[in-house]
Amino acid sequence: MAAEQDTKPADREVDEFTGTATTGHEWDGIRELDTPMPRWWLWTYYATVIFSIGYVIAYPAIPLVSKATAGLFGYSSRAEVAKEIDNAKQAQSQMLDQISKKSLDEIRKDQALYQFAVAGGASAFRVNCIQCHGSGAQGGGIYPNLNDDDWLWGGKLDDIHSTLKHGIRFAYDDDTRSSEMPAFGRDEILEKGQINDSAEFVLKLAGQEHDAAAAERGATVYADNCAACHGEQGLGDPEQGAPNLADAIWFYGGSKAELVAQISNPKLGVMPGWQNRLDAATIKQLTIYVHSLGGGE
Amino acid sequence: MTVVYDGVEQVDVEAVNSKEKRALYAARVKVFPKRVSGTFRKLKWWVMLVTLGIYYVTPWLRWDRGEFAPDQAVLVDIAHRRFYFFFIEIWPQEFYYIAGLLIMAGIGLFLVTSTIGRAWCGYTCPQTVWVDLFIAVERWVEGDRNARMKLDKAAWTSDKILKRLTKHALWLVIGLGTGGAWIFYFADAPTLLGDFVTFQAPWIAYSTVAILTATTYVFAGFMREQVCTYMCPWPRIQSAMLDEDSLVVTYNDWRGEPRSRHQKKAEAAGEVVGDCVDCNACVAVCPMGIDIRDGQQLECITCALCIDACDTVMAKTGKPRGLIDYATLRDYQANSAGQSATTGWRSFVRPRTFVYLALWSLIGLGMLFVLVTRDRLDVNVLHDRNPVFVQLSDGAIRNGYTIKILNMLPEPRSFRLDLTGITGATMTIAGSDALASTSTIVEIGADKLRALKVYVRAPRKTLSSGRNSLQFTVSDVAGTESSSYVANFEAP
Numbered sequence A: 001m002a003a004e005q006d007t008k009p010a011d012r013e014v015d016e017f018t019g020t021a022t023t024g025h026e027w028d029g030i031r032e033l034d035t036p037m038p039r040w041w042l043w044t045y046y047a048t049v050i051f052s053i054g055y056v057i058a059y060p061a062i063p064l065v066s067k068a069t070a071g072l073f074g075y076s077s078r079a080e081v082a083k084e085i086d087n088a089k090q091a092q093s094q095m096l097d098q099i100s101k102k103s104l105d106e107i108r109k110d111q112a113l114y115q116f117a118v119a120g121g122a123s124a125f126r127v128n129c130i131q132c133h134g135s136g137a138q139g140g141g142i143y144p145n146l147n148d149d150d151w152l153w154g155g156k157l158d159d160i161h162s163t164l165k166h167g168i169r170f171a172y173d174d175d176t177r178s179s180e181m182p183a184f185g186r187d188e189i190l191e192k193g194q195i196n197d198s199a200e201f202v203l204k205l206a207g208q209e210h211d212a213a214a215a216e217r218g219a220t221v222y223a224d225n226c227a228a229c230h231g232e233q234g235l236g237d238p239e240q241g242a243p244n245l246a247d248a249i250w251f252y253g254g255s256k257a258e259l260v261a262q263i264s265n266p267k268l269g270v271m272p273g274w275q276n277r278l279d280a281a282t283i284k285q286l287t288i289y290v291h292s293l294g295g296g297e
Numbered sequence B: 001m002t003v004v005y006d007g008v009e010q011v012d013v014e015a016v017n018s019k020e021k022r023a024l025y026a027a028r029v030k031v032f033p034k035r036v037s038g039t040f041r042k043l044k045w046w047v048m049l050v051t052l053g054i055y056y057v058t059p060w061l062r063w064d065r066g067e068f069a070p071d072q073a074v075l076v077d078i079a080h081r082r083f084y085f086f087f088i089e090i091w092p093q094e095f096y097y098i099a100g101l102l103i104m105a106g107i108g109l110f111l112v113t114s115t116i117g118r119a120w121c122g123y124t125c126p127q128t129v130w131v132d133l134f135i136a137v138e139r140w141v142e143g144d145r146n147a148r149m150k151l152d153k154a155a156w157t158s159d160k161i162l163k164r165l166t167k168h169a170l171w172l173v174i175g176l177g178t179g180g181a182w183i184f185y186f187a188d189a190p191t192l193l194g195d196f197v198t199f200q201a202p203w204i205a206y207s208t209v210a211i212l213t214a215t216t217y218v219f220a221g222f223m224r225e226q227v228c229t230y231m232c233p234w235p236r237i238q239s240a241m242l243d244e245d246s247l248v249v250t251y252n253d254w255r256g257e258p259r260s261r262h263q264k265k266a267e268a269a270g271e272v273v274g275d276c277v278d279c280n281a282c283v284a285v286c287p288m289g290i291d292i293r294d295g296q297q298l299e300c301i302t303c304a305l306c307i308d309a310c311d312t313v314m315a316k317t318g319k320p321r322g323l324i325d326y327a328t329l330r331d332y333q334a335n336s337a338g339q340s341a342t343t344g345w346r347s348f349v350r351p352r353t354f355v356y357l358a359l360w361s362l363i364g365l366g367m368l369f370v371l372v373t374r375d376r377l378d379v380n381v382l383h384d385r386n387p388v389f390v391q392l393s394d395g396a397i398r399n400g401y402t403i404k405i406l407n408m409l410p411e412p413r414s415f416r417l418d419l420t421g422i423t424g425a426t427m428t429i430a431g432s433d434a435l436a437s438t439s440t441i442v443e444i445g446a447d448k449l450r451a452l453k454v455y456v457r458a459p460r461k462t463l464s465s466g467r468n469s470l471q472f473t474v475s476d477v478a479g480t481e482s483s484s485y486v487a488n489f490e491a492p
Helices: A002-006 A039-058 A077-101 A104-109 A111-128 A157-166 A192-205 A212-225 A256-264 A280-292 B039-060 B096-116 B119-124 B126-142 B145-153 B158-183 B189-197 B203-223 B225-231 B234-241 B263-268 B281-285 B305-317 B329-336 B351-373
Strands: A022-027 A030-033 B002-005 B008-010 B074-077 B082-085 B088-090 B247-251 B324-328 B377-383 B397-407 B413-420 B426-429 B439-444 B448-458 B466-476 B482-491
Touching (some): A077 A111, A104 A111, A104 A157, A104 A280, A157 A280, A192 A256, B002 B263, B002 B305, B039 B074, B039 B158, B039 B189, B039 B305, B088 B096, B096 B119, B096 B234, B096 B351, B119 B126, B126 B145, B126 B158, B126 B203, B126 B225, B158 B189, B189 B203, B203 B225, B281 B305, B305 B324, B324 B329, B397 B413, B397 B439, B397 B466, B397 B482, B413 B426, B413 B448, B426 B439, B439 B448, B448 B466, B448 B482
Antiparallel strands (some): A022 A030, B002 B008, B247 B324, B377 B397, B397 B448, B413 B439, B413 B466, B426 B448, B466 B482
């Protein structure tokens, strides 16, 4: 021991069992070995230090006042993302080209194109349409349900496409489809009693509970004022956006009070046209998607 | 050189990892295993040939699966999420077969270890096999133990540089071959080889080869016995697997001790001496750098080369072979106590091995049964969540489903989709012009999944409020396979 200690500084006591120097401190009789770092660890550490110098030179690293140093390679994560988006667009371009060129019917018949269009339409729907029509396209309130088989303006591919492109009662598009149900109450076209009777008649058309005598009186009122658009049997007319009154679906509600309210002072739905906001291929994909929701004719 | 017996020289060697010298912290001392020949060496060559053969050749075997599936016998097709093994094709959801195989491998390892000890370590472990191969190359280039030790100490002459360059080049080539073979399990081997040499393969192929080349080169060329001693958990676990009836490489000290370097002289003087002539041959050949005469050790991989070395010496000294031999602890203790015991097959038949074997077979048979009876058709039905139902204009209720049909055979098939369970319910498929019906034909491509958007409408009067139940049945039109799925039908 004595000989060993001679070769070390006086305060560097050497542990008897391991032969390793201690740190020279002692806590309640416990001394700490001053074991050197493993060499591989140290070299790895030095390697990372050297690597970091190269990294700082090659890549953006040091933040300056308005931006960071650019680095020799000119790397930018933003440019990387832009490139990836470009690549994704490039990958889709072949399908989108075909969608632009082909008719809606042809797209629907081509299994691969159809799947692509449904998927693309679904994602465009999530961005542009769910605000009104809901995430499941189930509508609600004054916005129609797109899943069912009752269409105000027709459920064929071309009808849906036209609605999407030009909108409904959309003032900024000359090709928009429009119709206006007269406000029979507000504009005093009909008496209150007549409105009540015609509402009873509509209930009868729909096969619901009604006052038979009032409905009888309402039949004439209906024939004179309503049948031109809604049809004699109340089956509606998609050309004019006149809803079917004889089915089980009520857009603005099917209770007597709601019917009276609609006849007196009708709500008229407005949908914007999308042709100036979405490209033609996206509108076609949206058409295919909405048509695929189950009610497409 | 000391001659310890007629024709037997004492090798000047010290066990670098011998018991007394084994410090907790120590730089590695190089091991220079000496060449040896004998039964176990021969066995090891054969095992090496077979294991390396399997590894290198397997990706090149072809297996015809028809035009819709790859023809590589063993292929892990990660891109298409399929695993092919000869006549078996596994989809990701059937991964439990792999889990089962791993469990079988584990129990198999227990079984082997409890009977013949660390045979895995000594003969078939990739580390052992590649180290063995690297040492063979080293010996071929630089010569046997003494020549290698001399070369190691020698100055850097052109001869040494040439030999070292040759050795490392050969090692790297083997490493490259090792990493190179690995990637062929994951892609069509001939195509990938063509792409690889023309630098058209994906970067992952090159990086995998680079990493495996490096690990092979470093593990088998430089780290060697340290991998087994310090990195591998198995030597630690095996102590729980071995018992007094497991075969381990044993120095029969009851026969060898007291060892004597001057056996003839000692015998002439009437001294009691053992069979061990202390020639250190067992130490010189050990790739782990241990002295087996210290007894069973964690470092010993039971490669049995010391048995061969000692047998050669025993033949020269005219003593029976097996001074160092495979023996069970029970037999060793019996022999030490003066009884005569040899290890026979009976030591393998005991409850422990029986339980392992039974478990192993049970899992194997279970997997075989599942494999033989497994479906190659699967149906999943997802009910639309939003909206859960749709009111239609005639008062009927419609529910939407996504039906996923998996055709897991490598040929296109036609399936009939039937709807039952609700009176008057009919279905239509989105994108199809077929009329609403309760039965429709669906074509599905070879080895494909097809998702169908199916709308089922049912008259209000046959539905009860809330949850109703219906059943989709998919059956193979040409075959017998069919699969059913009971789904909910929601009504207001």
